[in-house]
Amino acid sequence: MEQYVIKGGAPLVGDVEIGGAKNAALGILAASTMTDETVLIENVPDVRDTKVMMQAMESIGVIIDHIDRHTIKVNGRNIRSQIVDGDYIKRIRASYYLIGALLGKYKSAEVTLPGGCNIGTRPIDQHLKGFKALGAKDAGVVGGGMIVAHADHLKGAHIYLDMVTVGATINLMLASVMAEGQTIIENAAKEPHVVDVANFLNCMGANIKGAGTDVIRIKGVERLHGTEYTIIPDQIEAGTFMFAAAVTKGDVTVRNVIPKHLESISAKLIEIGCEIEESDDAVRVVATGRLDHTHVKTLPYPGFPTDMQPQITVALGLATGTSIVTESIFENRFKYVDELIRMGANIKVESSTAIIEGVDKYTGAGITAPDLRAGAALVIAALAADGYTTVDDIRYIERGYEDFDTKLRNLGAMIEKVDNDRDIQKFKLRVG
Numbered sequence: 001m002e003q004y005v006i007k008g009g010a011p012l013v014g015d016v017e018i019g020g021a022k023n024a025a026l027g028i029l030a031a032s033t034m035t036d037e038t039v040l041i042e043n044v045p046d047v048r049d050t051k052v053m054m055q056a057m058e059s060i061g062v063i064i065d066h067i068d069r070h071t072i073k074v075n076g077r078n079i080r081s082q083i084v085d086g087d088y089i090k091r092i093r094a095s096y097y098l099i100g101a102l103l104g105k106y107k108s109a110e111v112t113l114p115g116g117c118n119i120g121t122r123p124i125d126q127h128l129k130g131f132k133a134l135g136a137k138d139a140g141v142v143g144g145g146m147i148v149a150h151a152d153h154l155k156g157a158h159i160y161l162d163m164v165t166v167g168a169t170i171n172l173m174l175a176s177v178m179a180e181g182q183t184i185i186e187n188a189a190k191e192p193h194v195v196d197v198a199n200f201l202n203c204m205g206a207n208i209k210g211a212g213t214d215v216i217r218i219k220g221v222e223r224l225h226g227t228e229y230t231i232i233p234d235q236i237e238a239g240t241f242m243f244a245a246a247v248t249k250g251d252v253t254v255r256n257v258i259p260k261h262l263e264s265i266s267a268k269l270i271e272i273g274c275e276i277e278e279s280d281d282a283v284r285v286v287a288t289g290r291l292d293h294t295h296v297k298t299l300p301y302p303g304f305p306t307d308m309q310p311q312i313t314v315a316l317g318l319a320t321g322t323s324i325v326t327e328s329i330f331e332n333r334f335k336y337v338d339e340l341i342r343m344g345a346n347i348k349v350e351s352s353t354a355i356i357e358g359v360d361k362y363t364g365a366g367i368t369a370p371d372l373r374a375g376a377a378l379v380i381a382a383l384a385a386d387g388y389t390t391v392d393d394i395r396y397i398e399r400g401y402e403d404f405d406t407k408l409r410n411l412g413a414m415i416e417k418v419d420n421d422r423d424i425q426k427f428k429l430r431v432g
């Protein structure tokens with residue numbers, strides 16, 4: 001099984017190119033199946049989640065041409081089935097976007113219940129409520145884990161979401177875009193990837209207004225057409241490298257980003273003592289001394305993202321004094337803290353709060369990535385730790401980070417992907 005082996009201690013220095021946003025790509029891939037014309041999509045990140053999504057699309061007859069590593073042409077003209085099943089589909093949570101897309105286009109969808117990161121119970125009641133309001137009266141989970149939704153006719157509706165949910169907001173945009181009349185989604189998520197999916201649908205001829213605010217209005221159109229579109233940069237990949245710079249006392253410029261999307265992350269880095277320089281499409285993070293403590297609570301956009309919570313916890317674990325991190329989106333997102341404690345962190349978790357007493361250093365250990373973002377955060381901890389760390393289950397990290405080890409190595413990190421003990425020994429001999 002593949003692992004990362006890491007020797008800590010090298011500050012990260014240099015430039016890193018950020019790829020396309022995974023969570024936007026997943027919505028956009030589903031949306032691209034909703035026209036019979038060809039769609040060209042650029043800046044698709046080459047990560048496991050997008051690969052699984054494309055595999056699911058191909059399994060129902062979508063034709064995907066790979067123009068280069070990050071550019072694809074999609075054609076959904078020959079979709080022969082509205083049933084997406086198979087065990088592999090459980091590997092990604094965003095498979096549920098195929099429900100919205102297939103329901104919106106064919107008024108019929110059956111998709112195996114999603115998996116994804118194990119960070120707490122992840123209900124889909126808001127998605128189902130919305131599908132029902134649009135006319136899919138049977139929307140629900142049946143027979144051991146299929147989500148089904150069928151409608152004779154989809155009609156616009158006024159939908160109030162009980163909580164801010166990215167998944168339901170995107171799914172309901174997909175399902176309603178060709179419904180008769182107007183749909184209003186209230187308490188909508190405002191994340192950059194919600195806006196990107198809406199922009200993409202509008203390029204395909206949809207009429208969506210208000211994405212990026214908490215009220216989205218969708219006027220149904222008869223059909224969608226082909227388009228060419230470039231996916232926005234990944235806010236979380238960028239944020240992860242920014243925190244890697246902070247934790248290793250480095251100097252890293254993340255390039256090809258939208259600095260506005262990174263504001264909550266930059267603000268926290270400034271608070272804990274980093275210098276931030278912004279330009280049009282880049283952000284430079286410089287960290288010199290020890291980081292300062294702070295308090296942070298995860299919130300929907302524009303608040304501090306839950307997907308950056310493990311990375312900031314790793315940073316605060318090395319900061320002066322006491323810091324408090326409160327997770328308000330997912331109930332079980334501190335599981336990785338046990339691994340961090342094995343590396344020497346002093347952190348107590350009480351339900352949704354982590355109380356962190358900063359320590360001087362982490363120490364290398366054999367650890368396991370529990371999920372995507374926590375896995376990346378533990379790699380950052382290892383980059384700053386004394387000695388060697390091995391990270392197991394890196395398949396989680398590869399769900400959402402393209403060439404993570406290569407990008408880190410290019411910044412001076414001592415990290416290698418290995419799959420046997422001999423290679424670990426070779427790495428140790430090489431880096432000393």
Ligand code: UD1
Pocket residue numbers: 023024026093094121122123124125126127128163164165166167168189306307329330331
């Ligand atoms: C998406 C992101 C994920 C990110 C999260 C929050 C994708 C593929 N994943 O996940 O990386 O961490 O947004 O920014 O884009 N909820 C319900 N009922 C529902 C839907 C959600 O109770 O029907 C709850 C969830 O349990 C959670 C909160 O709402 O507590 C937010 O979830 P949501 O925004 O939907 O997250 P995802 O779309 O799953």
